[in-house]
Amino acid sequence: MAQAPLALMATLLEAxxxxxxxxxxxxxxxxxxxxEAGSLHSVIGPNGAGKTTLFNLITGELPxxxxxxxxxxHDITGRAPHAMPGLGIARSFQRNNLFPNLTxxxxxxxxxxxxxxxxxxxxxxxxxxxxxxxxxxxxLGEVGLASHGGRKAREMxxxxxxxxxxxxxxxxxxxxxxxxxxxxGLSPEETRRMMGLIRTLRGRYTILLIEHKMDLVMxxxxxxxxxxxxxxxxxxxxxxxxxxxxxxxAYLGTATALPTGP
Amino acid sequence: MGFRVLLPLLAACLLFPLLLRNTIATEIWIFxxxxxxxxxxxxxxxxxxxxxATFSGIAxxxxxxxxKHYGLSLPVVMVAGVLxxxxxxxxxxxxxxxxxxxYFIMLTFAFNQMAYFIAYQWTDLTGxxxxxxxxxxxxxxxxxxxxxAFTAGCFLITVAFMKRITDSPFGLVLQAIRENxxxxxxxxxxxxxxxxxxxxxxxxxxxxxGVLYAMLxxxxxxxxxxxxxxxxxxxMTLIGGSGSLYGPIIGAAVYTVLxxxxxxxxxxxxxxLGLAFVVVVLFFRGGCVEAWERIATAxxxxxxxx
Numbered sequence: 375m376a377q378a379p380l381a382l383m384a385t386l387l388e389a390x391x392x393x394x395x396x397x398x399x400x401x402x403x404x405x406x407x408x409x410e411a412g413s414l415h416s417v418i419g420p421n422g423a424g425k426t427t428l429f430n431l432i433t434g435e436l437p438x439x440x441x442x443x444x445x446x447x448h449d450i451t452g453r454a455p456h457a458m459p460g461l462g463i464a465r466s467f468q469r470n471n472l473f474p475n476l477t478x479x480x481x482x483x484x485x486x487x488x489x490x491x492x493x494x495x496x497x498x499x500x501x502x503x504x505x506x507x508x509x510x511x512x513x514l515g516e517v518g519l520a521s522h523g524g525r526k527a528r529e530m531x532x533x534x535x536x537x538x539x540x541x542x543x544x545x546x547x548x549x550x551x552x553x554x555x556x557x558x559g560l561s562p563e564e565t566r567r568m569m570g571l572i573r574t575l576r577g578r579y580t581i582l583l584i585e586h587k588m589d590l591v592m593x594x595x596x597x598x599x600x601x602x603x604x605x606x607x608x609x610x611x612x613x614x615x616x617x618x619x620x621x622x623x624a625y626l627g628t629a630t631a632l633p634t635g636p
Numbered sequence: 637m638g639f640r641v642l643l644p645l646l647a648a649c650l651l652f653p654l655l656l657r658n659t660i661a662t663e664i665w666i667f668x669x670x671x672x673x674x675x676x677x678x679x680x681x682x683x684x685x686x687x688x689a690t691f692s693g694i695a696x697x698x699x700x701x702x703x704k705h706y707g708l709s710l711p712v713v714m715v716a717g718v719l720x721x722x723x724x725x726x727x728x729x730x731x732x733x734x735x736x737x738x739y740f741i742m743l744t745f746a747f748n749q750m751a752y753f754i755a756y757q758w759t760d761l762t763g764x765x766x767x768x769x770x771x772x773x774x775x776x777x778x779x780x781x782x783x784x785a786f787t788a789g790c791f792l793i794t795v796a797f798m799k800r801i802t803d804s805p806f807g808l809v810l811q812a813i814r815e816n817x818x819x820x821x822x823x824x825x826x827x828x829x830x831x832x833x834x835x836x837x838x839x840x841x842x843x844x845x846g847v848l849y850a851m852l853x854x855x856x857x858x859x860x861x862x863x864x865x866x867x868x869x870x871x872m873t874l875i876g877g878s879g880s881l882y883g884p885i886i887g888a889a890v891y892t893v894l895x896x897x898x899x900x901x902x903x904x905x906x907x908x909l910g911l912a913f914v915v916v917v918l919f920f921r922g923g924c925v926e927a928w929e930r931i932a933t934a935x936x937x938x939x940x941x942x
Binding site: 433455457460465467471483487489494497498500545 | 800805809812818819821822826827
């Protein structure tokens with residue numbers, strides 16, 4: 375733990391004045407965000423608060439109207455989405471965004487092969503890369519889908535597809551993992567499984583998490599950023615957010631307490 | 637490459653000259669090469685190019701001109717034709733892959749029309765509507781059977797090449813792009829670069845088909861670069877089945893044999909093709925390959941449960 379305080383204090387991702395407008399709508403309006411290396415940082419807020427747009431700005435899916443994003447001090451603003459895994463950023467999507475007719479293993483393979491930087495290989499068989507196969511097995515094992523590798527992604531249950539979403543992101547071995555509502559649409563049983571997975575990832579990855587399930591957010595997060603109408607309403611550790619009157623009003627319209635974790 | 641795959645094709649290559657007229661048998665493998673090239677785009681990358689005749693047509697003219705006016709040797713003509721296909725596809729593809737869906741299709745079609753009208757107008761070079769006659773075959777290939785054997789050999793090499801490419805990481809990434817372009821980019825692939833390369837490789841292989849076509853009848857007809865040829869290739873691939881490496885080969889054979897045999901008795905035969913197309917699109921999206929698989933599994937089930 376000797377070097378831990380310094381390492382924990384290092385900011386991995388920083389956004390300054392990040393803004394995205396669609397016509398008259400300011401979907402993200404001057405957001406400042408600092409994600410510390412090794413932490414689990416959650417972004418919460420009512421629907422339409424701009425959380426997913428924020429993710430899309432970070433991963434280059436959308437060009438920001440204004441503002442700056444740095445990773446480890448390097449400016450990555452406006453870099454193309456396909457450059458992100460190489461920079462160390464990987465994401466899962468709010469709605470399943472898979473390769474439906476490829477097998478589960480092939481879905482993960484795409485990310486693992488890109489990460490391995492083998493480049494453009496036209497002549498060798500795709501199954502002949504031992505390092506990639508190992509990375510696929512590791513990512514599938516991590517999310518508990520090791521025995522499903524041969525099935526087509528579209529034949530999986532919604533819950534397993536959500537886990538596959540995360541496995542693809544993990545196969546990029548990212549320095550920063552962005553999880554966009556991993557529990558969306560899951561049954562209570564599946565939600566527990568996903569929450570268990572996120573708990574095991576915590577500490578091993580730097581995670582930026584969008585989530586609506588408050589019991590999960592309040593128990594796993596190191597810090598929480600609350601967004602409302604595109605702006606940051608509050609930021610702090612879970613205890614501070616729970617006690618914040620502005621946050622309660624944004625969520626419930628009244629100053630009732632937020633639900634707490636178990 | 638597995639012998640399980642190569643053996644039936646080798647058998648077909650040996651059998652066809654016994655069953656069919658030599659030129660028809662030769663034409664089947666030429667069209668099969670063109671359909672294989674096209675299916676790298678449609679079946680593997682999800683790109684419906686409606687302009688493959690641009691590249692096979694340009695290669696056809698290049699080969700025809702080199703053979704007719706310069707009498708160059710076979711390897712030189714082949715390399716020139718394949719390069720012409722690759723280069724033209726590289727240039728056209730660089731524009732087309734900037735757009736997706738319908739716009740991509742229309743761009744490939746527009747470039748095909750441009751190539752067609754250049755060939756149509758530039759009569760000094762191409763012979764315009766009359767085509768470019770008097771293309772000699774290189775020494776050794778004058779005989780019908782010799783040329784057939786050569787074409788069949790080129791076809792088998794193309795199959796092996798395509799199998800290798802589609803089994804490679806490149807081929808799997810193309811399939812990922814077909815399935816979900818956005819996610820393929822998100823996991824780290826420069827989607828446009830991959831599409832462009834697939835387009836260029838398809839152009840090179842189409843170029844090979846074009847060279848062979850120039851030598852088949854001793855003439856480069858204007859039809860070689862007409863959009864109807866592009867349509868034929870799309871059609872062959874769809875009736876054969878775009879979901880596998882072999883569907884387009886079956887489609888090319890079925891199409892060529894039908895066109896030859898039915899057109900002799902009924903010159904409105906494209907109506908039948910239209911009908912076949914409707915049946916395929918409505919009931920057998922996977923073409924002949926899927927139809928066969930379904931019949932096979934149905935038969936298997938019946939035998940299992942009397």
